[in-house]
Amino acid sequence: MSGTDPQLDTVDHGILHLLQKDARNNTTREIGEAVGVSAGTVRNRIEKLEDAGVIRGYVPDINYEKAGYQLEILFTCTAVDPSEALAEDILDKHGVVTVRKLLAGEENYHVTVVGTDTDDVSEIANSIRDCGLEIVRSEVLDEEYIQPFNHFGKEVSQNED
Template identity: 55%
Template sequence: MVELDNVDRGVLHELQLDARNRTAQEIADKVDVSASTVRNRIHELEADGIIEGYHPKIDYEKANLPLQILFVCSAPPTERSEMVERILDIRGVVDVRETLTGHRNLYVEAVGTNTADTVRITDAIHESGLSIESSEILRQRRVQPFNHFFFTDPYDNEQGTDEDK
């Protein structure tokens, strides 16, 4: 586990707001450090595996994939992780969330253009050995940046600006 300081937390929050359009200097101005410190911190956060990637937010409906379906599935706990890999290979599956416990332990989000896509994905999930407990057509999904990294004032750089970091 990596110990994050307020600079790291501030950088992570700013990246979550809009990583694509935020420059190191803009983040530095918000976090009250230099742009080089921000670049170094981003590099370290990536190297430590805290930042795993940068992903676009896609409006599937505008991309001619108007059906978004959430499948709530059950998998045997000992096979759950390997089943995730199989499910991700199904054309149309865009997100799989694995829960730690419980009977309904896999949440599979898929997109498609029509009912035939939904049937194909449903059949493929069944063929993989999963039991579908429910399926719902999603209207929209809203995600917000996690901004609760702070236990004190945001961007309070009490530990100084470690330019060498």
């Protein structure tokens, strides 16, 4: 597994599946038992997956409402000049959680923001516009449901419920 295009095997897929399910509470020993290898092998594989850029990071799943941010908004936007620098500028703005740059279409950015109230969200929207985005529409998010990508080893991890 070297370079930018690592060849992943079933053990790697199983490790990725279990990390996506719960990276914080799955120990390397538990992952190893589930995919049929030692804890040391799991540690080595994870390090290689990180070095190859397959695993980009570990992010907590935050309940923003419980953290004091009652509003979670998805802005669908258009950028005349989409670039990596633009995405980074948007991410630097207060309240911005994610920026998704789309490959095609006029509405080429999805920006998720959190705010305490409508005034806060309005200020965030203005800061996004100041970056050069036109906000086409905004939608209040209720719930987001996430699961591990099913092609990454659910069948390999033997201890799945």
